[in-house]
Amino acid sequence: MALSDLWENSRDQLEDKHVQQIIAFAGDGHLKDGNPTSEDFRAYLSLVPPDYLKLYSDQCLKEGFNGSGLVLQDIVNEIGSRIGFNVVCGRYRGVTGQIGFDGLWRLPDDHAIVVEVKTTDVYRIDLGSISGYRQALIKSGEIENDQSSILIVVGRVDTGDLEAQVRGSRHAWDIRLVSVDALLRLMFLKLEVDNPQIIKRMHEILIPKEFTKLDQIVEILFSTAEDIKDVELEEDENIETIQKPKFRPVSFNEACADRIEKHLNIRLNKQSKAFYSTTDGKVAVNCAVSKQHIQAGALQYWYAFHPYQKDRLEKYDTPYVAFGCGSEKKVVLIPFQIFTSWLNAFNTTQKDDKFYWHIKIKTDGNSFVLLRKGGEEPVILSEYILPEEFAEK
Numbered sequence: 001m002a003l004s005d006l007w008e009n010s011r012d013q014l015e016d017k018h019v020q021q022i023i024a025f026a027g028d029g030h031l032k033d034g035n036p037t038s039e040d041f042r043a044y045l046s047l048v049p050p051d052y053l054k055l056y057s058d059q060c061l062k063e064g065f066n067g068s069g070l071v072l073q074d075i076v077n078e079i080g081s082r083i084g085f086n087v088v089c090g091r092y093r094g095v096t097g098q099i100g101f102d103g104l105w106r107l108p109d110d111h112a113i114v115v116e117v118k119t120t121d122v123y124r125i126d127l128g129s130i131s132g133y134r135q136a137l138i139k140s141g142e143i144e145n146d147q148s149s150i151l152i153v154v155g156r157v158d159t160g161d162l163e164a165q166v167r168g169s170r171h172a173w174d175i176r177l178v179s180v181d182a183l184l185r186l187m188f189l190k191l192e193v194d195n196p197q198i199i200k201r202m203h204e205i206l207i208p209k210e211f212t213k214l215d216q217i218v219e220i221l222f223s224t225a226e227d228i229k230d231v232e233l234e235e236d237e238n239i240e241t242i243q244k245p246k247f248r249p250v251s252f253n254e255a256c257a258d259r260i261e262k263h264l265n266i267r268l269n270k271q272s273k274a275f276y277s278t279t280d281g282k283v284a285v286n287c288a289v290s291k292q293h294i295q296a297g298a299l300q301y302w303y304a305f306h307p308y309q310k311d312r313l314e315k316y317d318t319p320y321v322a323f324g325c326g327s328e329k330k331v332v333l334i335p336f337q338i339f340t341s342w343l344n345a346f347n348t349t350q351k352d353d354k355f356y357w358h359i360k361i362k363t364d365g366n367s368f369v370l371l372r373k374g375g376e377e378p379v380i381l382s383e384y385i386l387p388e389e390f391a392e393k
Contacts, residue, residue: 002026003044008267019056020065031070033091038074042089045078046279047267050191053079054184061119061155061180073117076153076180077103080115082187082271084199090115099140101133105151107203112143119155125162131171149208150175153183176206178214185218194272196308253287255328260285260320263333263386275312284316285333288359289324300371301325303359304349310340325361325368331386332361332368342379345372 003026006014014022022044023029027037045053053075059065060072070092081087085105094100103115114134118125134150137143152175154162166175186202193199205217257276261268266283268276277284286309290301303323313319319336346357360371361381370379 003040004047007044007047019059019071020068022056023067023071031067031074031092033093033095038092041071042074042078045074046081047269050082050184050187050270053082053187057180057184064119069117069119072119072155072180073102076115076117076183077105079183079187080105083183083190084203085113099133099136100129101137104137104143110144110147111207112137112148113151113206114143114148115151115153117153125152125165127166127169127171127175131174134174151206152177153180154178155180173208176208176214178206178218182215182218190272191270192273194274194306194309199272252289252324252328256287256289256322256324256331257285259328259331259386260287260322260333275309277316282317283319284313285320285322286313287322287324290326290361292326299326299363301361301363303361304356305343305346305359306356310343323359323361325363330363330368332381332384333386334381334384342370342372345376347373 003014003022006025014025017025023031023037023041026040026044027035029037031038031041045056057072057075057079060068060075073092074089077087077089080103085107088104088106090101090103091098101114102117105113105115107113114130114137116125116130116133130150130152134143134148138145138148150171152162152166154177156179163177166172166177169175190199190202205214251273253274254270257268257270260276264283266278268283268285269279270276274287274289275284276287286305288303288305290303293300293302301323305321313321313336321334321336321339323332323334324330325332343357346359348355348357362369362371362378368381368385370381372378
């Protein structure tokens, strides 16, 4: 049985297993270029929660085992995919006539990063060979010279010798260096924000500019984005002129996504704080959550819906918008095409470069309605509320 099937149907068989044991379940248990084991393992990595990627990378780096470098290569490529790159996995082992890169990561603007993964920098790295992979890709027309660079991902955090080697080489302006730990932090950060500007900044720091090692930039970005995330969400929830005390935003998006999975009988992967999609790229859900508020004696829930969320959902065959009302016990799930037909009837905020629609849901017991601007009839949401059978007992 494929690892992905085991994960979907008998997850308990895999949850406490070492990554080396996981690979033993796949094919012949040996990672080789183009064999079923590598395909199965990579498909499995695309399904597991991000914590597992950190666990498995730690096992590769701290314990080490036969083939741990190959395993780490696949894990790093999966991390790149979750950060938002379009990833092409490279070869495990070099062979004559084939370009030996470990990964090729592309950004939406078509900048390409040739990735090299190293478990350690104890031995001197042949920068000329890595640069040769990039030049071969340029010559083949796969990437462009002025729209490509190199990223070396190393297991160690202390990489002073390698940094000096890069700085002293003729390839210094084409190469950047990042630790696996810093790359993991970027992945976790990306999963906690929705603002595309923050995500774009995350991508850009992996492209050569002023620094050789990126960990310091990652630390700055991590702290800054946390502040931006909190402020942005508080502003979004400060809807219209309603006065209320300041509070930190709630976060039960994942619990709501779990209920949606059961209702639709699909598996959703978290892409950002509120955005989830299936691995086949067909179904997507933007899942917003709100605390419970009281206005004029009625319970209300307030959300903001942004143009970038609309643009993102439009790329999928079967998109939805979901609203968690106070907790995962009450989830409203609306097909995207139906929801967008109502947008013109919502109040909006537009200031400077910021625009969003105000979404307000009102409830009286089990009756949920979507409020719209003055003169517009509210929308009764009864048919869009997830049934109780999908809530945790």
